[in-house]
Amino acid sequence: MNECLQAIADLGLRSIGIGEALPRTGLTLCQQMTLIASGLIWNIYFGVLALAIGFWLATGLALAKASRNPALRRPAEAFIFVFRGSPLFIQFFIAYQAFVLLPREGIELFGLHMETSWLTRAWAGALIVLVLNTSAYSAEIFHGALRNVPKGDLEAADAYGLSGWSRFRRVVWPTTLRLAWPAYTNEAIFLFHATTLVFFSGFPAFRQQGDALYYASFIADRTYNPFVAYPIAAVYFILLTLCLIGIFGVVNRRLNRHLPGASAKRLRFRPNYIR
Amino acid sequence: MFAHCSDPGALEGLAWLMCYLTSGKHLLFYASFGTVLLLLAITAPIALLFGFGGAFAVRSRFRPLRWFGLVYTSMVRGVPDILFFLFVPIAMDQALEWLRSRVYCDPTVPVRQGNEFVVCALAKLPRSDAAEWVHQGYGFMLAVIAFSIVFGAFAANVLNGAMSAVPRAQLETAEAYGLTERQINRRILIPQMWTYALPGLSNLWMILIKATPLLFLLGVEDIVYWARDLGGTKTSTYAYPHPDWRLYYFLGILVFYLAMTWVSQRVIDRLAARLSHGQATMAGEALRQGAAP
Numbered sequence: 001m002n003e004c005l006q007a008i009a010d011l012g013l014r015s016i017g018i019g020e021a022l023p024r025t026g027l028t029l030c031q032q033m034t035l036i037a038s039g040l041i042w043n044i045y046f047g048v049l050a051l052a053i054g055f056w057l058a059t060g061l062a063l064a065k066a067s068r069n070p071a072l073r074r075p076a077e078a079f080i081f082v083f084r085g086s087p088l089f090i091q092f093f094i095a096y097q098a099f100v101l102l103p104r105e106g107i108e109l110f111g112l113h114m115e116t117s118w119l120t121r122a123w124a125g126a127l128i129v130l131v132l133n134t135s136a137y138s139a140e141i142f143h144g145a146l147r148n149v150p151k152g153d154l155e156a157a158d159a160y161g162l163s164g165w166s167r168f169r170r171v172v173w174p175t176t177l178r179l180a181w182p183a184y185t186n187e188a189i190f191l192f193h194a195t196t197l198v199f200f201s202g203f204p205a206f207r208q209q210g211d212a213l214y215y216a217s218f219i220a221d222r223t224y225n226p227f228v229a230y231p232i233a234a235v236y237f238i239l240l241t242l243c244l245i246g247i248f249g250v251v252n253r254r255l256n257r258h259l260p261g262a263s264a265k266r267l268r269f270r271p272n273y274i275r
Numbered sequence: 276m277f278a279h280c281s282d283p284g285a286l287e288g289l290a291w292l293m294c295y296l297t298s299g300k301h302l303l304f305y306a307s308f309g310t311v312l313l314l315l316a317i318t319a320p321i322a323l324l325f326g327f328g329g330a331f332a333v334r335s336r337f338r339p340l341r342w343f344g345l346v347y348t349s350m351v352r353g354v355p356d357i358l359f360f361l362f363v364p365i366a367m368d369q370a371l372e373w374l375r376s377r378v379y380c381d382p383t384v385p386v387r388q389g390n391e392f393v394v395c396a397l398a399k400l401p402r403s404d405a406a407e408w409v410h411q412g413y414g415f416m417l418a419v420i421a422f423s424i425v426f427g428a429f430a431a432n433v434l435n436g437a438m439s440a441v442p443r444a445q446l447e448t449a450e451a452y453g454l455t456e457r458q459i460n461r462r463i464l465i466p467q468m469w470t471y472a473l474p475g476l477s478n479l480w481m482i483l484i485k486a487t488p489l490l491f492l493l494g495v496e497d498i499v500y501w502a503r504d505l506g507g508t509k510t511s512t513y514a515y516p517h518p519d520w521r522l523y524y525f526l527g528i529l530v531f532y533l534a535m536t537w538v539s540q541r542v543i544d545r546l547a548a549r550l551s552h553g554q555a556t557m558a559g560e561a562l563r564q565g566a567a568p
Contacts, residue, residue: 026390081533081537082529082533084536085532085533085536085537086485086529086532086533086536087484087485087486087487087488087532088485089485089488089489089491089499090488090499090525090528090529090532091529093499093502093521093525094522094525094526094529097519097521097522097525098522100519101519101522189352193354193355193356193357194355196355196357196358197357200357200492213355213357213358213361216358216361217361220361220365222390223390224369224387224390224391224392225387225390225392226361226362226365226366226369227366230358230361230362233358234353234354234358237353237354237355237358238353238354241352241353242353
């Protein structure tokens with residue numbers, strides 16, 4: 001037991017650079033579990049930030065795609081097509097290669113000096129790709145929901161004299177979110193799963209600071225035994241997924257709280273194949 | 276490939292580019308697009324088969340089989356697919372080598388010795404004296420199995436949902452006509468299920484296309500492998516020296532995938548229209564009304 005506490009103290013924050021260099025072999029079960037759990041910090045970091053930023057970008061993109069003005073609609077459609085139509089794995093590679101090609105000494109932009117080296121690091125570069133990727137998928141979901149806002153809701157808004165921003169803010173947007181929420185929950189789960197790709201796709205793990213799957217494959221490669229490390233990581237991801245569903249379920253109930261039977265209608269855990 | 280390419284140093288401009296793009300390694304790069312298409316062509320039917328197996332297992336009346344089906348279909352929901360792609364090939368490889376070592380080697384020697392997984396030379400898969408293509412083929416086969424297991428589980432979810440969506444009355448009618456359960460499955464349930472399964476399956480096909488670059492992680496020499504290999508900086512010791520061009524190679528791959536998904540979407544749209552004919556769904560009704568006047 002003390003051994004395990006020691007392992008948590010030694011390796012608990014290893015993924016953010018606090019701790020010794022990893023031993024080549026001979027990690028105990030406690031150490032393996034702690035190390036992989038510490039990698040989850042990165043999965044949560046990427047997932048939470050990408051969702052938080054991507055949500056707003058996706059709302060804008062969905063509105064642009066639904067717009068009648070082709071100058072807004074066309075770029076949004078193209079953006080969504082490119083990011084939904086190509087593999088995330090390739091997007092990571094392209095972004096990394098493009099960031100590497102930027103001049104090392106930084107660029108002058110509008111008289112300001114911009115550092116560029118941080119873009120090639122996973123915490124920034126991969127986050128940018130994940131944000132753009134999830135906004136494209138979420139925008140498609142929001143766009144579908146936006147088109148399914150009941151006509152009656154809009155007519156009621158007109159009757160109350162709502163228009164423009166207040167009509168959007170009070171009627172269109174809440175209904176869109178309500179309709180989109182189950183699909184958006186799936187997207188969030190998928191995004192958290194996709195964060196495991198980061199350290200396998202060009203972005204190097206700086207000083208052995210990686211995510212949960214990076215450590216799992218690190219251990220499996222060193223010990224030639226995939227039957228311990230990968231199942232540990234799998235259990236962590238199942239727990240993470242269940243937490244996500246819990247949180248999104250709470251939001252879902254809040255979005256639907258005024259509707260009859262809302263308390264009975266729970267968000268069902270639906271499989272993530274509908275990305 | 277061409278005779279005039281024998282001295283690349285003397286070439287310039289377009290001629291240089293033509294010779295560069297037809298060099299031996301580039302032909303391997305083009306062939307690796309075939310590897311991707313082959314993976315899709317083999318994996319899709321096998322995954323569909325696994326999907327049927329999983330869906331019927333979930334719907335089985337026999338409890339252990341149903342539990343197996345439920346575990347199989349739920350496992351892909353909570354766990355990232357990449358984890359399976361990393362786990363299944365190495366686990367399969369070790370399982371097969373372990374089985375062979377029990378047959379061909381001295382069974383008293385343990386397979387796990389500290390941090391090593393050791394089997395005798397006879398039990399190695401593929402044998403160390405095997406040709407290069409056997410090694411490549413074996414790696415590819417493991418990849419196909421990994422993809423099939425994961426996408427089979429996704430497909431089982433889709434097919435199970437679609438089977439539940441077939442109107443109950445149609446199956447009851449079949450029962451009233453005295454059809455056995457097997458006959459109902461074959462003649463009513465499966466033919467009628469497709470229109471409900473198509474949206475899910477087409478999504479799955481798109482995800483499968485977009486999962487193919489992960490072949491690279493499994494050590495198969497696929498397009499990502501060659502793009503990294505060919506695009507990397509080549510010094511003047513190489514026949515065709517050039518700076519880091521990996522970005523352009525990856526952009527080429529991006530275009531390939533965009534074309535694949537775009538064409539797939541067109542095909543799926545036509546298929547959906549065909550399958551909706553005469554169905555008691557909204558799309559079927561729209562087709563009927565469109566045809567009437």
